[in-house]
Amino acid sequence: MTEPVAGRLEYLPHARDRVVELTARHPFLVQSLCNQVFERAAAVGTRTVTADQVMEAATEMVRDNEHFRTLWDYAGTERRRLLLALCDRLSKGPDAVNLDLLELKLDEAGVQVHRRRELGDDIAELRELELIDFVDSPRGGSYRMSLPLMAKWLQENVDFSDVAARAQQEAMETQP
Numbered sequence: 001m002t003e004p005v006a007g008r009l010e011y012l013p014h015a016r017d018r019v020v021e022l023t024a025r026h027p028f029l030v031q032s033l034c035n036q037v038f039e040r041a042a043a044v045g046t047r048t049v050t051a052d053q054v055m056e057a058a059t060e061m062v063r064d065n066e067h068f069r070t071l072w073d074y075a076g077t078e079r080r081r082l083l084l085a086l087c088d089r090l091s092k093g094p095d096a097v098n099l100d101l102l103e104l105k106l107d108e109a110g111v112q113v114h115r116r117r118e119l120g121d122d123i124a125e126l127r128e129l130e131l132i133d134f135v136d137s138p139r140g141g142s143y144r145m146s147l148p149l150m151a152k153w154l155q156e157n158v159d160f161s162d163v164a165a166r167a168q169q170e171a172m173e174t175q176p
Contacts, residue, residue: 008047009037009038009041009047009048009049010047010049012048012051014050015049015050015053018051018054018055019034019037019054021148022054022058022148022152023147023148023149024146024147024148024149028067029067029147029149032067033057033058033061033149036057036061037049040053040056040057040060058149059156062149062157063156064157065153068149068154068157071129071131071147071150072084072150072158074129075125075129075131076125077122077167078163078166078170079122079170079171081167082106082109082163082164082167083102083122083132084126084132084145084154085154085160085163086102087102087143087144087145088144088151088154089160091142091143091144091145094139095139096137096139096140096141096142097143097144098141098142099119099120099123102119102123102143103116103119106167109164109167109168110164110171111167111168111170111171123143130146131145131146131147131150132144132145133145133146
């Protein structure tokens, strides 16, 4: 991350940590974010990168980002997209984001899961796509978005109520 710009740009330790955190060490995202940081630093003539500058570059990067749109589309179904949005929203709350909570929140959104196995299959597919992770936390095992930058993209570019409405419509159309 710092080698290509050695002597021209210096990342403070917190800035490097922030890049690693936001990108989840995904090589393409590290490169994209660092490129955004470099362009912004060159534009203002700075040689030292702070964590705040990394966050500003990340905010710019997620605006209408085609890569995240493609990952969002890979989810495949509206219910899976709603699960992604729920994992992001609920991860900020006090409860563990587990199958029970996700099933409850889907039901509250008008998206009934007829067999618990369907929900497990959806979660397994999202994990296979590396869109969500299962992590241990003080509140118990919990699902969360794998890529913090994608979570940031989702918060800025996706209307939760629209996702819920599309998932509800999809559920009605595929009801047994």
